[in-house]
Amino acid sequence: MTVRTRFAPSPTGYMHIGGMRTALFNWLYARRHGGQFILRIDDTDKERNLDEALGPILQAFKWMGMDWDEGPEVGGSHGPYFQSQRTEIYQKALEKLLADGSAYKDFDPPEVIQADREAAQEEKKQYLNIRRSLELSNEQVTEYEAEGRKYVVRLLVPREEKVSLTDAVRGDVEFDCGLISDPVIARADGSPLYNFATTVDDADLEITHVIRAEEHLSNTPVQILIYRALGLNVPTFAHIPFVAAPGTKEKLSKRKLDKYRKNPQFKKMFEAADRVFPRIGLGGCDGLDPVMVEYYEKIGYLPDAVFNALARLGWSLDDKTEVMSRETIIENFSLERVVKSPAGLDPDKLDSLQQYWMSELPASEKTDHCLPYLIHAGLLPDLVSDDQRHLVDQVINVFGQRLSTFGDILEVDYFFKAELRESDIDEKGFRKRVCKGEVPKLLLEYSQQLEELTEWTASSIELSLQQFAESKEISAGLLIPALRICTTGAASGPDVYETLAIVGQNLCVERINDVAQRAADLQS
RNA sequence: GGCCCCAUCGUCUAGUGGCCUAGGACUCUGGAUUUUCGUUCCAGCAACUGGGGUUCAAAUCCCCAUGGGGUCACCA
Numbered sequence: 001m002t003v004r005t006r007f008a009p010s011p012t013g014y015m016h017i018g019g020m021r022t023a024l025f026n027w028l029y030a031r032r033h034g035g036q037f038i039l040r041i042d043d044t045d046k047e048r049n050l051d052e053a054l055g056p057i058l059q060a061f062k063w064m065g066m067d068w069d070e071g072p073e074v075g076g077s078h079g080p081y082f083q084s085q086r087t088e089i090y091q092k093a094l095e096k097l098l099a100d101g102s103a104y105k106d107f108d109p110p111e112v113i114q115a116d117r118e119a120a121q122e123e124k125k126q127y128l129n130i131r132r133s134l135e136l137s138n139e140q141v142t143e144y145e146a147e148g149r150k151y152v153v154r155l156l157v158p159r160e161e162k163v164s165l166t167d168a169v170r171g172d173v174e175f176d177c178g179l180i181s182d183p184v185i186a187r188a189d190g191s192p193l194y195n196f197a198t199t200v201d202d203a204d205l206e207i208t209h210v211i212r213a214e215e216h217l218s219n220t221p222v223q224i225l226i227y228r229a230l231g232l233n234v235p236t237f238a239h240i241p242f243v244a245a246p247g248t249k250e251k252l253s254k255r256k257l258d259k260y261r262k263n264p265q266f267k268k269m270f271e272a273a274d275r276v277f278p279r280i281g282l283g284g285c286d287g288l289d290p291v292m293v294e295y296y297e298k299i300g301y302l303p304d305a306v307f308n309a310l311a312r313l314g315w316s317l318d319d320k321t322e323v324m325s326r327e328t329i330i331e332n333f334s335l336e337r338v339v340k341s342p343a344g345l346d347p348d349k350l351d352s353l354q355q356y357w358m359s360e361l362p363a364s365e366k367t368d369h370c371l372p373y374l375i376h377a378g379l380l381p382d383l384v385s386d387d388q389r390h391l392v393d394q395v396i397n398v399f400g401q402r403l404s405t406f407g408d409i410l411e412v413d414y415f416f417k418a419e420l421r422e423s424d425i426d427e428k429g430f431r432k433r434v435c436k437g438e439v440p441k442l443l444l445e446y447s448q449q450l451e452e453l454t455e456w457t458a459s460s461i462e463l464s465l466q467q468f469a470e471s472k473e474i475s476a477g478l479l480i481p482a483l484r485i486c487t488t489g490a491a492s493g494p495d496v497y498e499t500l501a502i503v504g505q506n507l508c509v510e511r512i513n514d515v516a517q518r519a520a521d522l523q524s
Numbered sequence: 525g526g527c528c529c530c531a532u533c534g535u536c537u538a539g540u541g542g543c544c545u546a547g548g549a550c551u552c553u554g555g556a557u558u559u560u561c562g563u564u565c566c567a568g569c570a571a572c573u574g575g576g577g578u579u580c581a582a583a584u585c586c587c588c589a590u591g592g593g594g595u596c597a598c599c600a
Contacts, residue, residue: 113598171531173529188598218594241530242594249592341529341593349535352550396590490561493561
């Protein structure tokens with residue numbers, strides 16, 4: 001039998017990074033065993049705009065490079081893949097259950113149920129639904145229905161039984177049915193509820209392995225009961241640990257964002273968002289946050305890095321392999337090596353993986369990815385000329401390992417600015433490095449030499465500075481930081497000679513004169 | 525509260541009774557390289573939640589405690 005796994009997102013308008021990890025394990029398992037990975041959309045909350053709500057989710061899969069064999073856009077032989085379009089299938093299953101007595105119509109209104117629950121609570125007793133409607137004779141049921149009384153359908157739980165399952169990651173787990181209330185499987189309007197719809201769908205789509213987050217473990221006995229009542233094959237279940245917030249054991253949740261901003265490990269991701277997003281027109285952190293997969297795409301992570309990091313969250317290949325290509329991960333993925341305890345997302349680890357995968361990326365691809373940031377930030381026009389592209393190549397080259405995420409390119413925006421404003425200059429560095437003794441005077445003098453330089457390369461600039469320093473009997477180290485500040489405004493950055501070479505002769509001379517003159521004025 | 529799950533360095537993890545004076549990676553600290561930052565290299569800090577068993581031998585098996593988490597809807 002071929003392996004078939006699935007991921008069933010609700011169209012919520014964004015893809016949760018923890019959900020992506022669950023999806024990844026499903027995808028990996030299918031790919032490892034040459035099976036199929038299916039995307040099914042749990043869109044029972046009908047009203048939403050589906051395109052808007054589903055688009056970002058599909059985009060996240062595409063970005064991650066996780067294709068699906070059946071589902072939206074690609075179709076497949078087991079469709080439809082939207083729950084909202086599968087109502088007849090549920091209806092049929094429901095009728096079957098009702099017909100053979102595995103389920104029953106419950107005419108108790110919600111208020112009565114609520115009262116029962118409160119009563120149980122008051123007596124400090126475990127609540128179990130009271131099966132009043134089960135006492136009804138067939139005639140009464142028909143009568144009630146004729147009257148138009150509302151009812152829900154409940155699964156009749158065999159209270160004397162126990163349900164056990166062998167979970168692929170957790171081993172044997174047993175539940176006592178005597179403790180399980182009869183779950184509602186269909187609402188008064190006939191619409192199915194999650195546990196029921198999921199079970200019917202998983203069976204109908206012939207899913208062989210249900211790999212999902214551990215919070216579903218307690219849903220499993222009910223689902224197994226439904227499989228049994230319907231006479232369906234029970235798939236293999238694998239309950240994987242959820243993804244926790246960095247440094248915690250709590251499930252990562254979008255509702256706790258305010259708390260995460262203060263989390264020491266998480267903080268820098270929010271700071272990066274504040275730094276990058278406003279500049280590329282994505283408006284701060286309110287729109288994108290590190291709980292969403294889209295955040296990683298938009299801030300400029302490599303899908304390979306996120307893929308690698310997510311795969312390592314709760315799974316390991318062996319005792320030492322950390323950096324893994326997709327191929328390696330696919331070849332080695334197994335449910336047996338999934339850890340049982342929750343794993344906190346580790347931004348530091350992700351960054352280190354990111355750095356590795358970035359270093360593996362061909363230079364021209366780095367340029368391709370950086371270009372949109374520069375364009376959106378208004379530093380380059382929409383149509384980039386060959387010269388401009390070449391400039392980006394050079395900048396990326398000297399920026400080297402400092403370019404971790406593509407958004408980092410904005411840190412060296414000075415290479416793309418026609419003029420350097422006073423506000424662009426690092427104030428502290430300016431006072432400390434430029435407004436210092438003879439420095440302004442020396443800079444003005446040296447800029448004349450630069451102006452006369454016939455060859456404008458990093459090495460010729462370096463040579464000229466050395467000669468100048470010698471002639472003045474000073475250390476070149478005195479002028480290096482000042483030159484950097486004058487030409488870029490930044491207190492630190494790539495090699496100063498390379499930097500000057502890229503900025504260009506005219507601009508360098510102009511900027512040095514400007515800034516040094518201002519320093520000289522301040523001194524007097 | 526009932527039920528269920530989980531428990532190794534700060535973090536992610538290796539470990540399935542003897543290869544464990546517990547291994548790797550990230551972070552951090554120190555050093556070397558680099559007239560900045562970063563990179564790279566080298567070194568270092570750092571953990572089996574506690575208590576009982578079982579056994580010649582336990583991080584590994586069993587029990588209890590503690591702690592953490594999940595779940596108990598006409599949500600998914």
